[in-house]
Amino acid sequence: MxxxxxxxxxxxxxSPSWEVEPWLAKIPRKKWPDILPxxxxxxxxxxxxxLLKQLSGPQKTQLQKQLASQKPQKRRKRTDSTKLETxxxxxxxxxxxxxxxxxxxxxxxxxxxxLRWFNSPTFLKLTExxxxxxxxxxxxxxxxxxxxxxxxxxxxLPQTYQEEALYLDLDPxxxxxxxxxxxxxxxxxxxxPGTQVVDLGSGVGRIPLTLGLLYPKVxxxxxxxxxxxxxxxxxAKHGLKLRNVTFLCRNAAKRGLPPADYYYFFNPFxxxxxxQVFRQLxxxxxxxxxxxxxxxxxxPWKFIQRLNWLKPVHEFSADKAWEGIGITVFST
Ligand SMILES: C[S@@+](CC[C@H](N)C(=O)[O-])C[C@H]1O[C@@H](n2cnc3c(N)ncnc32)[C@H](O)[C@@H]1O
Numbered sequence: 001m002x003x004x005x006x007x008x009x010x011x012x013x014x015s016p017s018w019e020v021e022p023w024l025a026k027i028p029r030k031k032w033p034d035i036l037p038x039x040x041x042x043x044x045x046x047x048x049x050x051l052l053k054q055l056s057g058p059q060k061t062q063l064q065k066q067l068a069s070q071k072p073q074k075r076r077k078r079t080d081s082t083k084l085e086t087x088x089x090x091x092x093x094x095x096x097x098x099x100x101x102x103x104x105x106x107x108x109x110x111x112x113x114x115l116r117w118f119n120s121p122t123f124l125k126l127t128e129x130x131x132x133x134x135x136x137x138x139x140x141x142x143x144x145x146x147x148x149x150x151x152x153x154x155x156x157l158p159q160t161y162q163e164e165a166l167y168l169d170l171d172p173x174x175x176x177x178x179x180x181x182x183x184x185x186x187x188x189x190x191x192x193p194g195t196q197v198v199d200l201g202s203g204v205g206r207i208p209l210t211l212g213l214l215y216p217k218v219x220x221x222x223x224x225x226x227x228x229x230x231x232x233x234x235x236a237k238h239g240l241k242l243r244n245v246t247f248l249c250r251n252a253a254k255r256g257l258p259p260a261d262y263y264y265f266f267n268p269f270x271x272x273x274x275x276q277v278f279r280q281l282x283x284x285x286x287x288x289x290x291x292x293x294x295x296x297x298x299x300p301w302k303f304i305q306r307l308n309w310l311k312p313v314h315e316f317s318a319d320k321a322w323e324g325i326g327i328t329v330f331s332t
Contacts (some may be wrong), residue, residue, distance in 0.1 A: 001038065001041070003050075003051065003054050006041075006042055006045060006051055007051065007054065007055055007059060009038075009042055010042060010046065010051060010063070010086070010090075011059060011062060011063060011066070013039075013089060013090060013093040014063060014066045014067065014070075014086060014089050014090075015066050016066060016069045016070055018093070020093070020096045020097055020100050021100060024097065024100050024101075024104070032101055032105065032109075033109075033112075033113040033116065033117075035097055035101070036094060036097065036098060036101070036133070036136050036137075036140075037123060037126055039090060039093065039094040039097065040094070040126050040127070040129075040130040040133050040136075041126065042090055043087060043090045043091065043094070043130055043132075044126075044129050044130065046083060046086050046087055046090060047083070047087060047129075049083065052082065052083060052086070063082070063086070064082065067082060067085050067086065067089075070085070070089065091132045094132060094133075094136050095132060095135060095136060095139060097136075098135075098136035098137070098138075098139035098140050099139045101139075101140050102139050102140045102141065102142050105140070107239035107240060107241070110140060110141060110239065110240065111213070111239075111240050111241070113140070114137075114140075114141070114210075114213055114240070115213060115214075117137070117179075118179065118183050118210060118213065118214055119214070124179070124180040124183055124184070125180075127178065127179060127180050128180055128319050128321045129321065131173055132173070133179075134172065134173055134176070134178050134179050135171075135172045135173065137179055138172060138176075138204065138206070141209065141236045141239075141240075142232060142235060142236055142239070143204040143205065143206070143232050143233070143236060144204075144232065145172040145175060145176070145203070145204055145229070146172065148204075148226070148228040148229055148232070149168050149169070151228065152168055152228065153168075160225070160251065161225065161226065163271070163272075163273075164225055164251070164269070164270075164273060165267070165268065165269060165270045165273075166225075166226060175203065176203055176204070176206050176266075177206060177207060177266050177295065178318075178321075178322055179206065179210060180319070181318045181319070181322055181327075182206060182207055182210045182211060183210060183214065184316075184318070185293075185316050185318070185327055186210070186211045186214060186215065188314075188316050189262070189293075189329075191211075191215055191218045192218075193217035193218065194217065194218070194219070195218045195219070195261045195262070196218075196219045196220075196221070196258070196259065196260040196261050196262070197211065197218060197219070197220050197221070197260060197261065197262040197263075197264065198220075198221045198222075198223065198257065198258060198260040198262065198263050198264070199220070199221070199222045199223070199264045200223055200252050200257075200263055200264065200265055200268050200269070200277065201223065201224060201225070201252065201265070201266070201267075201268025201269065202222025202223060202224045202229075202233065202247065203222075203224060203226075203229050203233075204229050204232045204233050204236075205222050205224075205229075205230075205232070205233025205234075205236060205237065205245075205247060207220070207222065207264060208220035208221065208222040208233070208237070208242075208245045208246075208247065209233065209236055209237060209240065209242065209245065212237070212240075212242040212244050212245035213240060213242060215244075216242075216243075216244055217244070218244060219244050219245075219246075220244060220245045220246070221245075221246045221247070221248060221258055221260070222245070222246070222247045222248070223247075223248045223250060223252045223257070223258075224247065224248075224249060225249070225250065225251050225252070226249075227249055230247055230248075230249035231249075233247045234247050251273070252268075252269070252273070252277050253269070253272070253273040253276035253277050253280075254276075256280065257277070257280050257281070257284070259284065259288070259290075260290060261290050261291065262290065262291050262292075262293055262329075263281065263290065263291070263292045263293070264293045264294075264295075265292065265293070265294045265295065265300050265304075266295040266297070267295060267297050267298055267299060267300070267301075268300075269299070269300065270299055274299060274300050274303055278300075278303070278304075278307065282307075282309055285309055285332040289331065289332045290331075290332055291313070291329050291330065291331050291332075292304065292310060292329070292330045292331075292332075293316075293327050293328070293329045293330075294327065294328050294329075294330065295325055295326075295327050296325055296326045296327065296328060297325050301328075304330065307330075309332060310330035310331070310332060311330060311331055312328050312329070312330050312331075313329055313330065313331040314328070314329035315327075315328055315329075316328075316329070
């Protein structure tokens with residue numbers, strides 16, 4: 001897309017009268033899967049400052065007027081704030097577009113897009129530089145972590161949730177493994193047909209859904225304690241028709257773990273839960289071998305490094321955009 005068309009798009013979405021539904025209705029359906037990558041490219045261009053510099057004098061005035069009418073009370077002194085406000089509007093627009101794409105598309109379309117997106121190195125690379133891109137993909141799939149958190153904000157949590165690490169104050173980008181990391185890590189495992197992978201504390205199901213789609217002959221199970229997150233994952237699983245994916249809504253420490261070749265941990269448990277889960281795994285290890293993949297963050301990373309019945313066998317370095325977090329695979 002030329003800089004001129006990008007400028008036009010930028011001025012359109014920043015306009016206070018911009019409405020997502022009529023805008024989307026004018027775009028041919030076959031172009032829908034390209035809308036999100038287009039918006040992320042727009043965000044990157046604005047972030048690098050290139051696009052704002054290329055605006056003509058009248059376009060600059062138009063953008064400034066538009067920004068001023070979005071937030072009339074706020075005074076802007078530095079060019080940086082124009083950049084930040086523009087970025088904020090592009091982010092909001094992208095998330096609203098993603099939600100509409102999710103509502104208006106069939107599950108067959110979503111399945112095709114996800115397969116195309118997750119198999120495209122260019123698409124995955126693009127998501128690396130755009131923090132909100134993963135949440136856009138979530139919204140296409142109907143995975144609304146923010147809605148879960150909002151719903152539970154002022155309610156007393158059920159007894160079963162208490163003392164567990166539920167992370168009800170984290171943004172989806174901090175709470176879940178990024179889609180591109182899931183795709184690259186999944187590929188690095190060279191999973192054979194019939195392999196069983198369990199995601200312990202699977203949240204809204206990003207890992208089983210993504211890898212389940214990419215590797216139909218591998219079996220994925222997500223175990224999640226929170227009913228609200230589990231239900232969203234289940235809905236997407238049925239929509240995407242993933243017969244190789246199972247979601248279980250249960251406390252991983254109390255109801256027992258299914259047998260698997262890989263268990264994945266991205267900081268799901270603390271304290272007694274963490275110890276109980278590893279006690280179960282240690283018992284398993286006396287009669288079969290398996291691997292434990294651990295994102296290198298806080299617990300259980302520190303805890304697992306001290307276990308002498310697990311040995312590191314494979315190191316996966318994720319990109320810098322995921323705060324340098326890598327994934328270590330340990331073997332029994
Ligand atoms: C940091 S999130 C990770 C989600 C996912 N594995 C990923 O990487 O995208 C951890 C999840 O573990 C869940 N969790 C916490 N305690 C649990 C327990 N005892 N049993 C099952 N799930 C639990 C939380 O509700 C949360 O959704």
